[in-house]
Amino acid sequence: DTGVSQNPRHKITKRGQNVTFRCDPISEHNRLYWYRQTLGQGPEFLTYFQNEAQLEKSRLLSDRFSAERPKGSFSTLEIQRTEQGDSAMYLCASSFLPDNEQFFGPGTRLTVL
Amino acid sequence: DQQVKQNSPSLSVQEGRISILNCDYTNSMFDYFLWYKKYPAEGPTFLISISSIKDKNEDGRFTVFLNKSAKHLSLHIVPSQPGDSAVYFCAASAQYTGNQFYFGTGTSLTVIP
Numbered sequence: 001d002t003g004v005s006q007n008p009r010h011k012i013t014k015r016g017q018n019v020t021f022r023c024d025p026i027s028e029h030n031r032l033y034w035y036r037q038t039l040g041q042g043p044e045f046l047t048y049f050q051n052e053a054q055l056e057k058s059r060l061l062s063d064r065f066s067a068e069r070p071k072g073s074f075s076t077l078e079i080q081r082t083e084q085g086d087s088a089m090y091l092c093a094s095s096f097l098p099d100n101e102q103f104f105g106p107g108t109r110l111t112v113l
Numbered sequence: 114d115q116q117v118k119q120n121s122p123s124l125s126v127q128e129g130r131i132s133i134l135n136c137d138y139t140n141s142m143f144d145y146f147l148w149y150k151k152y153p154a155e156g157p158t159f160l161i162s163i164s165s166i167k168d169k170n171e172d173g174r175f176t177v178f179l180n181k182s183a184k185h186l187s188l189h190i191v192p193s194q195p196g197d198s199a200v201y202f203c204a205a206s207a208q209y210t211g212n213q214f215y216f217g218t219g220t221s222l223t224v225i226p
Contacts, residue, residue, distance in 0.1 A: 004156070033213070033214075035214075035216075040122075040218065040219075041218055041219075042117070042119075042202050042204075042216030042217050042218050042219055043157065043202070043214070043216045044216070045213045045214065045215070048213060056213065091156055091157070093156075100145050100147075100162065100206065101147070101159050101162060102159070102214060103159065104149075104156030104157045104158070105156050106154070106155055106156045107155075107156050
C-alpha cells in the first residue's frame with residue numbers, strides 16, 4: 001500500500017461549476033478525514049467518517065459541500081456551485097482505530113476562477 | 114477561534130544547532146498532540162506525538178515537550194539538518210471530538226547550511 005492518494009491533484013474550475021474530489025485511504029484504515037487548507041493557515045477540519053458513517057461535520061461545511069464514503073473505503077467530496085472562496089487545498093487523511101496518528105494524502109488544489 | 118496557535122511564522126537556524134518550535138493551545142480537553150512536517154506540494158507528514166499523560170517524548174533527533182499547566186508544547190530538533198527545512202504544524206485532539214485534529218498555522222523552518 002502506497003499511502004493515501006487523492007485525485008485529481010489540481011482542479012481549475014469556473015465559479016458556479018460543481019467539482020468532485022476523490023480520496024483513497026490506506027486500505028485497513030477505518031477512519032477518513034477531510035480538511036481544507038488555505039494559504040498561511042493550518043489544515044481546518046471539515047468532516048470525518050468511521051467506516052461508511054459520517055460522524056461529524058464542521059460548520060465550515062456549508063450546504064454546498066457533501067461528502068460520501070459509500071462502502072467504507074474511498075471517499076468523495078463534492079462542492080456544488082463553487083465560489084472563489086472555495087479555492088484552497090483539500091486534504092484527506094486516514095487513521096486506524098484506536099491509533100490517533102492520521103496519514104495525509106498529497107491534497108487536491110482547487111482554484112475557482 | 115484558533116484553539117492551537119503557533120506564534121512564530123518562521124524560524125532560521127544554523128545547521129547543527131538546535132531548532133525549537135513552539136505551540137500553545139487553549140482547550141484543556143485536548144489530550145493528544147502531534148507535530149507534522151510539510152514540504153511544498155505534499156500533504157503533512159507525521160513526525161512525533163505525545164499523550165497528555167506524558168511530558169516528554171523523544172524519537173531520534175526530535176523531542177516533544179508538553180507543559181499542561183501552561184498549555185504549551187514545543188518541538189526540539191537537534192542537531193538541525195538542511196533537510197529539516199519545511200513547514201511544521203502542531204496539532205491537538207481530544208477523544209470526545211472523535212480525534213478531530215486542530216492545527217496551528219505553522220512555522221516555516223529554514224536550516225542554513
